[in-house]
Each structure stands twice: as C-alpha cells, then as structure tokens.
Amino acid sequence: MKLYYSAGSCGLAPQIALREAGQSFDLVAVDFKTKTTAEGDYRQVTPKGFVPALKLDDGDVITEGAVILQWIADHNTDHDLLPPFGSRQRYEALEWLNFVATDLHKNFAVMFSPVLDTETKAKFAEKNLIGKFDYVDRHLSTHDYVLGAKFTVADTYLYNVLCWPERVGLDISSYASIRDFMARMEQRPSVRASLKAEGLLS
Numbered sequence: 001m002k003l004y005y006s007a008g009s010c011g012l013a014p015q016i017a018l019r020e021a022g023q024s025f026d027l028v029a030v031d032f033k034t035k036t037t038a039e040g041d042y043r044q045v046t047p048k049g050f051v052p053a054l055k056l057d058d059g060d061v062i063t064e065g066a067v068i069l070q071w072i073a074d075h076n077t078d079h080d081l082l083p084p085f086g087s088r089q090r091y092e093a094l095e096w097l098n099f100v101a102t103d104l105h106k107n108f109a110v111m112f113s114p115v116l117d118t119e120t121k122a123k124f125a126e127k128n129l130i131g132k133f134d135y136v137d138r139h140l141s142t143h144d145y146v147l148g149a150k151f152t153v154a155d156t157y158l159y160n161v162l163c164w165p166e167r168v169g170l171d172i173s174s175y176a177s178i179r180d181f182m183a184r185m186e187q188r189p190s191v192r193a194s195l196k197a198e199g200l201l202s
C-alpha cells in the first residue's frame with residue numbers, strides 16, 4: 001500500500017490512521033508544483049492531482065481524505081477507529097469528518113491561497129474560521145477526543161488541520177482546549193512517528 005502525501009499537508013491524517021491501524025505502507029512524496037513523485041507523473045495516480053491518495057496493493061486508488069480515513073477504519077475494524085455501522089456515534093464521527101473537510105480544511109485552503117492579499121485573508125478568517133475555532137474549543141472542553149474518551153479517525157483529521165493556523169498567521173494559542181487536544185494527540189506514538197516521517201519533528 002502506498003500513501004501519497006506532501007509534508008505538512010492533509011496527508012498527515014491518513015498517515016496517522018494507517019499507523020493506528022498497524023498497517024504497513026510506503027510514503028510517496030508529491031511535488032505540488034510539478035505534480036510529480038519519484039515514480040513520475042502524479043496525475044497517473046490520480047487525475048485530481050491532490051493529496052492524499054491511497055494506492056492499494058491491487059493498484060486501486062482511493063482519494064478524498066475523509067473517505068480514505070473511513071476506508072482505513074472499515075478495513076481494520078479490530079482497531080476501533082470508527083464506531084460500528086449504523087450506530088448514532090458513527091454518524092457523529094462522520095459529521096465531524098465532514099465538518100473538518102468542508103468547514104475547516106477548505107476554509108484553510110483559502111488562507112493558503114497565493115492570489116489573495118493579507119488583508120483579505122484576515123477578513124476571510126474573521127468571518128469563516130474564528131467562529132469555528134470557538135465551536136471546536138467549546139466541544140473539546142468537555143471531550144478529550146472528538147467523540148469523547150474514544151480516539152477515532154475524526155481526531156486525526158481535526159489534528160491535521162489544527163496544525164495549520166500558525167502557518168497562515170492565525171494565533172489560536174488562547175484556545176486552551178484546542179491546545180490540550182493537540183498536546184494529547186502529540187503524545188500518541190502514531191502522531192509522533194507521522195510527524196517525524198514528514199520531517200516535522202526531530
């Protein structure tokens with residue numbers, strides 16, 4: 001199995017999930033500018049050109065981070081990375097995956113845009129991100145992980161995007177529960193190993 005990623009991007013969450021699932025995998029770095037990897041043209045792997053992509057041993061390729069996370073959980077059920085099919089808790093986890101993908105991840109994408117100026121980005125963040133950090137912080141003030149005591153793949157995605165505020169000039173240090181969540185996640189061997197593999201931790 002191969003996980004296509006780029007250091008510091010949204011490929012971190014599936015990498016953490018694969019490690020939590022005890023899966024062996026190879027990491028393949030993608031150059032965003034040229035859309036190439038050491039293997040060649042990344043668009044041959046996925047015409048979307050985005051990371052993450054998970055290539056299975058039979059050559060099948062799964063894309064979309066939130067879906068890759070569900071695939072990892074559903075193919076490693078002994079690791080309890082998502083609640084059982086049909087349970088209310090499963091839909092709560094899926095709500096979070098969707099919220100992170102659409103309301104956090106994609107709003108962060110605007111903050112990384114090279115075509116917007118700093119002032120526009122600050123206004124955008126004020127309207128589209130800050131209130132969401134308030135919501136996440138409030139939730140985490142009563143939940144160690146997204147679903148409570150139990151770690152799921154939703155935590156990997158939330159952790160992944162909450163690594164980004166500093167990089168886009170947003171100070172979220174006043175959110176104590178987010179800070180505690182990040183520290184809790186960083187105690188997990190899977191997170192530390194993933195950060196190391198991406199060169200983000202020595």
Ligand SMILES: N[C@@H](CCC(=O)N[C@@H](CS)C(=O)NCC(=O)O)C(=O)O
Nearest residue numbers: 009010032049050051052064065066
């Ligand atoms: N819809 C995709 C979006 C993934 C995405 O935005 N990936 C970014 C990195 S976080 C990317 O590959 N960007 C490549 C580029 O900007 O050239 C998903 O949810 O997985």
